[in-house]
Amino acid sequence: MSKEKIKVFFAAPNHFDLYKLFEKNLTLLGYDVITFSPKPYKYPNFKKKLINFLLKTTRIDPNYKEKQRLLQQQEQLNDKIASTEVFDYGLFLRADLLYPEVIDQVKQKTKKMIAYQYDGLDRFPAIRNVWDKFDVFFAFDPFDLQNHPEKLKPLTNFYFDMHASSREKIKNNSLYFLGSYSKDRYESLLSLEKALIKCKADYELNFYLEERYLKKIRIQPESKIKFTSKRTEFSDYLSETESAGVIVDISGNFHQGLSFRVFESIGLQKKLVTTNPYVKEFDFYNENNILVWDNDTEKLESFLKSSYTELTDDVRKKYAFSNWIRYVFDLPPFQKITLPENN
Secondary structure (H helix, E strand, O other), X not given: OOOOOOEEEEEOOOOOOHHHHHHHHHHHOOOEEEEEOOOOOOOOOHHHHHHHHHHHHOOOOOOHHHHHHHHHHHHHHHHHHOOOOOEEEEEEEOHHHOOHHHHHHHHOOEEEEEEEEOOOOOOOHHHHHOHHHOOEEEEOOHHHHHHOOOOOEEOOOOEOHHHOOOHHHOOOOOEEEEEEOOHHHHHHHHHHHHHHHHOOOOEXXXXXXXXXXXXXXXXXXXXXXXXXXXXXXXHHHHHHXXXXXXXXXXXXXXXXXXXXXXXXXXXXXOEEEEOOHHHHHOOOOOOOOEEEOOOOHHHHHHHHHOOOOOOOHHHHHHOEHHXXXXXXXXXXXXXXOOOOOOO
């Protein structure tokens, strides 16, 4: 008699289709997954838009649009969960993007509710309005954990096992970056680019931002950093990183937690250039593999010429999605994932 599959309700935003890789990997690992990634609200017709305008300007019902958004999320959710009586786990990424009423609907059908916030709490403070709805709440930013030790459990990001390739496939020493634009990130990347030119290194550095903001950016004409408003799916981004030799991680001032790029470098066994010094505290840190960029061109040039040092299998497997999800669900065997003290 075959063992019944574990039923998982998975909710995540539609950010570069990251949720699709979650769903695919959960399915490959044998879970029965229902995925909920609510679509952005759009007025179904001009009449609804006009009603919202009138109710808002006359202050009869300034929250009309929010009510319509809630109804849309509830309708989309009902279509997903109507046929399922009980979920073993509910896994939520960026739960601040869902209405509390929607989370409650899932909670009524779910044995264990779990949330993971892969961004700083101060950047999206609305998460505090719903975190009591979860049995376990994981966060990756050390400062958030210090400030809310009674609410949060430590957790890192990970790499998807299915995209991890061997170090032998790396055939160049080019550098690759793709990330959302911010002013401080751009300034850091410009500084790195100047050093890469001095090192005569090959590189491809890209920023994503919405088209309406493109004209507002003061682009440096001598720079080869590219700007695009075309969305790149996460799976396509991973394919680009596979063809590069070095992954670039410009963390910005959003949080202190380690981005997905750090863990992709572990899975793909590639070198990493990062602006996040917190990486030095982790068990996988090796100065041959990871350079914390501090505007030292000589150090960068030496790093690019050095050989990659292979990590142990235990360390690599620890940060793989297959271990990450078993740890999150508390389904042994797994390696425990914690955060080191931030010095």
